[in-house]
Amino acid sequence: MLPEMPAVYKQLLDQLDAGIHIVDRDGKSLIYNEKMSRIEGMNKEEVLRKNIMDIFMFASEEDSRLLQALKYGKSFQSEKQTYFTFKGKEITTINDIFPIEVDGISAGAVEIAEDITKLERMARRKRNDSLRFTFERIVGESIPLQETVQRARQAARTNSSVLLYGETGTGKELFAQSIHAESPRASGPFIAQNCAALPESLMEGILFGSVKGAYTGAGGQAGLFEQAAGGTLLLDEINSLSTPMQAKLLRILQEKTVRRLGGTKDVPVDVRIIAVLNEDPLTAMQEGRLRPDLYYRLSVVSLAVPPLRERIRDIPVLSRYFISLFNEQFQLSVEGLAEETAYLFHAYEWPGNVRELEHIIEGAMNMMHDTGRIEPYHLPGHMRMRFSKEKPRPAESDEHPQKSLKEHLEASERMYLEETLRRTNQNVTRAADMLGLSRQSLQYRLKKLKIQRPDTAES
Template identity: 35%
Template sequence: MMEINKLFDTMLEHMAEGIIVIDSEGIITHFNEPASGIAGVDGESVIGKHLLKVFGKLKQDQSTLMRVLKYGEPVVDFLQEYENARGEKQAILSSTFPILENGMVIGAFEIYRDLKPYRMMIEKLGTFIVSKKNKDSRTIHTCEAIVGKHPSIIRLKEKIASVALTPSTVLITGETGTGKELVAQALHSHSARSNKPFVAQNCAAIPGTLLESVLFGTVIGSFTGAKNTRGLFELANGGTLFLDEINAMPYDLQSKLLRVLQDGVVRPIGSEVDLVVDVRVVASSNSDLKKAIRVNEFRPDLYYRLNVVGFHLPALRERISDIGLLVDHFSLLLSGSMDKPLKHFDQSAIEILTEKQWEGNIRELKALIERIYNLYETTAVDKMVLLECIEEDQEPAVNAGVSKTYGHLQLKSRVASFEINCIQEALSATGGHISKAADLLGLPKQTLHNKMKKYELTAASQK
């Protein structure tokens, strides 16, 4: 142990990265100056104290040092974020290793790098740009990408942080568009598997007859035209496999998935050899699986195997207070991706959005904001612009006899009433001068002409 201490003393003097060392009881034995700066504590004062006492908000199951101490397995290149003793948000990239003596774990040490120089960019984008991407080059998001301050979202992030470091299977439920894959990605990014593949498959996207070969792979000659192909379980080995819309998986295939979860082996179609795989499975469903069990469409044994830890995501209408934050978030992202000036949504526009039922949830909200970026040049989005955009989207459904309501008024009636009032006020203020009224409304002159014709308004009647 003396030789190990000398080694750490040398490392403490010469390394720019933060270093923390604990003994077998979790007591801090080394804490260098860079670590002190990041943690916001005096390094000398924490020597001899328990790690969890120094980091009071840190739970044992969230600590990579305590995890390595317990299991004896290293956790490499792990992204962490937390609030230090000074109340500052910190983002670090850490690698944690056990200290072994005669095959016994006698402590653990962690080396970490401060990512604070990149923090401003990260917060603006709302996502971490992580180094590990899956094969289609999508960014794998962390909890930073889950936008909201509603109590349900705060609890969700806390639960992700707690569950991410475990190997347990997870079942995510919620309506379409609530962000189930985002949660699956966050679980992966905050886990010890974050530097391994994240592979996603929508079970409803391909025919059930092909899903088995996609998941498990095939060997040449197993059926006409079959080739040697690796299944998604093999591609995700060491990482995470996200099975979206698990409720769409054929009943007979569910038993084969259950075997993989129980035994940790897959057998490619046409093969006589099992492949050992280490994959964390995260599944999601947008329908009631318990109801599917009652009508024999989903296996109860698979349900209980998947639902070791359950996450239920709230619908957007259940977290209305987050709409303003989500609008700002998507507006910033779309401004960058579409190379257009940033649009600001005023309070009158936000109030309209809070009245909507949002059957498509966050996905529908993002689509609406993207539509505004495509159709409107103005950078100031107010109630009028928003209602006009919603009307264009909803009018075909209204003509087909589908009733879409906002509060106590039908949408089309409400939009028409609001537009008529605005046009009349603008014409009155400008003495019936159409060009000036169009400027006042922020509309092209031809658009105002079209609306006046639509509502049978004349400039003369407003003088």
């Protein structure tokens, strides 16, 4: 047992500008100075002679550094810890914690705490200022998009890992930010890292942290896993990591601890992982860019973000959104898309997806003055050329007149409708939904363009 501390020493502890909390070998509080009382917002009478598991809201004993010091004889230096009191107050401190032994026998543990709660909240607000998206800001009405949003909302309710995959420009980070913003971790940090942005020699230190002297010029610093504690870590293009790095990542996910580069101890981490792939994960596994065991660990929830060509009915609403956005930025009054431009947008395949649509509208509006509609001649050259290419034909004459823009557009529309019907196995209802049209409107266009369908097709 710890000997009773003289009253004069207790008075001295109350004068210190550091929180002091000492527990006995049973985890009951013996010393709780004035500074610690102010940090945690509790009176001494609410703490002394009570077990710390009754005072603080820990999921288990392993979450309490004091109990770990007491139970396993561990010491912690400059350990950042966020926790809740039984009153529901969130506290963040930097702690030095070590066990106390008397005659070689464990007698208790002591915690010396520095309060950084206000600093942590300010840093958290600053980190989350970069969050621009929530589910309410996801633009689109198509069935494929709305189904993905619904699944993502369901995933947001838990702490399970999420794997987002889709083509470049589909809005995967938009979904990742929205999941975080609607999750129980919304008040925690959201940190995003593109795994292909830096050499792997630097990436390891950034992700896992390092101790001072681990490599030339290395200072002791926490990695992104520690920085994202209590929040969400987004790892983009995770398939760009080497196989050994993926193995290290898998170990962290399984053990929920991280060891800094050059370090000798494992640090517990509480972080949700959202991984992002710009390709189908099955293809990435088959071609050796993604470890199967890592895939199965990450894909507790797996969400495919649909490409723009599968959500054609969203093009008008997305176009209006981007036009409004750039009207405000450029101080313009552009009214919308001209009819010919709208036809071109529906017929285009959009390999760059929503990002390409955004950039094309931005580029077109740079070519405009104050008002008007976006005409085909405002569009970038590659898009205009895409719809001006024709098969070789004889030199122009009265017998071979050059096609008008209307004829070009009708030919492009015919090809696009035929391709959509082919993709939907001639199902008019599904094709109409993909095109953002009513069933009656599509049937009218098929009749107008004289597009024939097999007798076995849905009528």
